[in-house]
Amino acid sequence: MSAPVMTRTTFTLPFSDPGCLDAREVGGKGKGLAEMTQAGLPVPPGFTVSAGAYREFLAAGDLRKRLAGLLARVDLGDAGSVERVSAELAELLAAQPLPEHLVDEISAAYRALCGHLGVPDLAVAVRSSATAEDSAADSFAGEFETWVDITGVDDVLIHVHRCYTSVFAGRVLRYALERGIDLAGVEMAVVVQKVVRARAAGVMFTLDPITGDRSRIVLESSWGLGLAVVGGEVTPDRFIVGKVGLSLREKVLGAKRVEYRDGTGAVPVEEPRLREFCLSDEEALALAALAKTVEKRHHAPQDIEFAVDEDLPDGENLLLLQCRPETVWSGRHRAPKFEQGAGLMSWITGGIRSAAAAATDAAGPETAPGHTHGEAGHDHG
Structure with a gap:
């Protein structure tokens, strides 16, 4: 499967772009897909929304200080504290919209992918790719979110946003605290990739x-x-x-x-x-x-x-x-x-979300019924 002809923008990089080999900007998942693509291995085409976009998202709402303040209140010895703070963090991030310039860039990259494959509203997987993920010492594999069968620009944008809120999901917060990882230093890139049938x-x-x-x-x-x-x-x-x-x-x-x-x-x-x-x-x-x-x-x-x-x-x-x-x-x-x-x-393997399940998720992925983690098949895309 040939790589799509896509124009690199400030915050979106096709797998074929050399910049997609920088794990600090695309995370372990994005880098791995880019390496395989550029080595000529068979990989479904797609692009990465860089960690720089996540930084833009946080900056637009002046969120870093507010996130740090909430994180400082967590008491690992109190399970209720972890869940309460996680819910507040998720609410804070969910209330902050994506900046318009990110909306435009992500939309254009998705439409270019659809155009390359000749499929309007191509079904894609939207996959979290944290910059701290898959390190040798502390693997976050399976902690962050992935959704499959996402179609259309609007749904892609919604699920990129949900990847951002997943940085502070309860299980992720607990995992990080137990290992002494500062989640304020974790940044989220997002992979958008054709779903495999x-x-x-x-x-x-x-x-x-x-x-x-x-x-x-x-x-x-x-x-x-x-x-x-x-x-x-x-x-x-x-x-x-x-x-x-x-x-x-x-x-x-x-x-x-x-x-x-x-x-x-x-x-x-x-x-x-x-x-x-x-x-x-x-x-x-x-x-x-x-x-x-x-x-x-x-x-x-x-x-x-x-x-x-x-x-x-x-x-x-x-x-x-x-x-x-x-x-x-x-x-x-x-x-x-x-x-x-x-x-x-x-x-x-990572958490899987179907588009149908996500559509019923009024309170966000962490509270959705049937929400699951730890599977390969789809995170298939």
Whole structure:
């Protein structure tokens, strides 16, 4: 999939732009997508709204002092205090509109993406990419927000704004306080990326996440967007590939009884597919080869989200959605953050929001019913 012809503006950068390689401005997620795009790897096209736009947003409302004052009131020993302050922070940010010049730039970048693909009101994923995210010491993976199936300029702008409010969500605030991270210093970039129409989707590690064995690549995948993994609705298929020679060493059929086709709700998987792997052996090996290439470029173990796009022909349908450094075994002093029987996808990936669910979210993402975090399939886009 070729990169869109987009004009760089002050605060929006297409993945093909060299400026999109600066993690201080586009966050770990944005940088990872740009690196893969510029390396010629198969990535759905999109652009990043830079951290500079977030700074403009805060400056427009003179918010920094007010945010710092609220943060100073948090008492980590009082769970109620964390939630109360988080709610006040979210209310403060939600009340501040995006500055008009940001509205114009983001709108123009989205329309350029739609024009490149020839799809008016293209369905996109709007994905948080914090500048503190995915650091080796303190990974924020899974703490911030992602929404899928967002269509039209107005909805894109609404969800960029919601990414900004997610910086101070209750779980993020608690996570940061427990690790001594000053959230006032965290800045939010936002990725806007074409949604993949996934026949199957999942995640792969370029080492064994249970043992730390670097001679293996481990993949987990489920039908459709994979959102059912969030609530433990499915057990994904698992593939283990030997890194040297790329040989399939093991595969285990999961229990994939439901799937999400478009992010709006689960549907049953038809009987014949219940007994089928959602990836062919050839697809699993081809994905592992891509993972090996990504690891070689970064000189370190990676975890990588992927999808198989049902709209694209074989040979062009394997897409990489995100990559980031593996943070458990790469820091030798740290113990694994999950039990041996736990699924990978439920651990490493970010929060997922469907457009339908977001539309009912009058109080903001933190208080919405059915709000979930920790899934790969969609954050698919």
